[in-house]
Amino acid sequence: MSEETSAFLSDKFMPARLPEVCAPRKALLARVGDAAQDGFVFVSAQGGSGKTVTTLLWLRESGRTPIWIGLDSYDNSLAVFYKQLATGFYSLQPDNENMRGVLTDPAFSATPVEHMVRLLSEMRPPEGLYAVVLDDFHMITSGEILKSLPLVLRRVPRSFTVFLLSRGDIPEELAPLVKNEEKDIIRRERLRFSEAEIRQYFNSLGLFLTPDETRFAYMATDGWAIGVNAVAMSGPVTQGGGHDFAHYFEAQGWNTWDSELQDFCMRTSVADEFDTELAAALSGRPDAPKIMDELSKSNSFLSRLHTDTYRYHHLFQEFLQGRLDQSGIDTNGLYKTVAGYYREHGDYSRALRYWLLSGD
Incomplete structure (x- = not known):
């Protein structure tokens, strides 16, 4: 990526990196691949369920080039949301002057949907396969965005698969994008580790569980990815403790x-x-x-x-x-340290946020 293009991109376009050792979940990845054939995948599950890691693993396995956008509350406005999306698509063709012209047009904020459609129409036919991932999509509640998004996504080239990762259910406005609800929407139950997957994961780490230990690990974590990882990093599996992440991690991980x-x-x-x-x-x-x-x-x-x-x-x-x-x-002192760091680096909005958190 050129320096000129990277100037358009912020940390929001950088997905988390995969851990060096990941659970071998072939059945789940096959399920994601099946959904991806329809061009639209909605992953709905609570935090800690493995939405991000599962998507990253599938992207790595499929060889697709991703546009990854981590959303937050500041993106819940029509102009900001489509500016982010347009920036992601432009990053794939940084030498496309027509796309750049649309992206930098001063009128973009006034008519963001129309500009987004224009930008997509200016894309050269993409070579290879791609994916657009909108992470933390539950942060988007704007009716304007939800109503216009199906219109925009239908104009995305067929070489792209769109992933929306959310802690909530799929908004009804996006229902037209779903071809097969059973296949295209991956809900929390699909992301749970089975006992067999927990045993395979522990084996890959050199930790060999008995059937009783495997069953306990499943019961203690309810099969959720972050809990399974907490058990794996805590050493020998011992019975006792609570079933929520904080309680279990404190007993099995933090205290070690x-x-x-x-x-x-x-x-x-x-x-x-x-x-x-x-x-x-x-x-x-x-x-x-x-x-x-x-x-x-x-x-x-x-x-x-x-x-x-x-x-x-x-x-x-x-x-x-x-x-x-x-x-x-001294928590307030820590917040002031963060505020000072961002002020020195010219990020005044973040500096102000942490200064207010310090209570000063």
């Missing part, structure tokens, strides 16, 4: 970590994402890059977004922030 690693994670959890510089400032650890690299490789709770920028899984971040509140650590 040394206090310095716990302190590092709690302090860095105040930031939604962080690079090695910010992590070092928050933790006071000059070896922050090494810690972050090792954590991201050993589990899925810390994901490397790109280069040296990382993000905790939201369930783990919530767990860490809860522990931080109980720790006696």
Whole structure:
């Protein structure tokens, strides 16, 4: 990608990186591939269920080139949403001057749907296969977006498959995009690990479970990906404890970590994402890059977004922030550190947000 093109792209276009060891879920990936044949896949499940990792694994296996857009509440407006989508498509053909002209047109914000349709019409016939992934689609509740999106997506070339990853059900406005509800909508039950898959995953890590241990791991995690990973990283499977992620992780994972690693994670959890510089400032650890690299490789709770920028899984971040509140650590001071970091780097909106969180 050229430097000129990358100037259009923010961190929102960078998917999380896969852990070095992933569960071998061939049946699930085959199910995703079957849905992808219809050109539209809606994945609906709660956080920690494995939506992102499953999609990334399928993309890797299929060899498709992805446009990945991580959505947030600021994208829930017509102009911002379609600007993001248009930017993603333009990134595939950065030398297409007609697409660039549409994207940079000052009138884009006034008529974003029309400009998005124009931009798609200016695409040269794509070579190869592609995917458009809109992650955290539950953040999009705008009626204008939901009503116009089927019209726009029908104009996407047939060489693309569209994935919408959401914690909610598919909005009724998107029903026209679904050709076969049973096939094209992958719900939470499909993402659950079976006992056989848990056993296979543990085997791939060199951890061999008895049938009783496998059954307990399934019962303790209810088959959800983040819970299965918590069990896997905690060492020997022991019975006892609760069935929710926070309770189980505290008993089986957190309590096995040394206090310095716990302190590092709690302090860095105040930031939604962080690079090695910010992590070092928050933790006071000059070896922050090494810690972050090792954590991201050993589990899925810390994901490397790109280069040296990382993000905790939201369930783990919530767990860490809860522990931080109980720790006696100066949380307001940590928020001020984040605010100062963003101010120094010219990101004044984020700086203001964290300064307000500091209560000052």
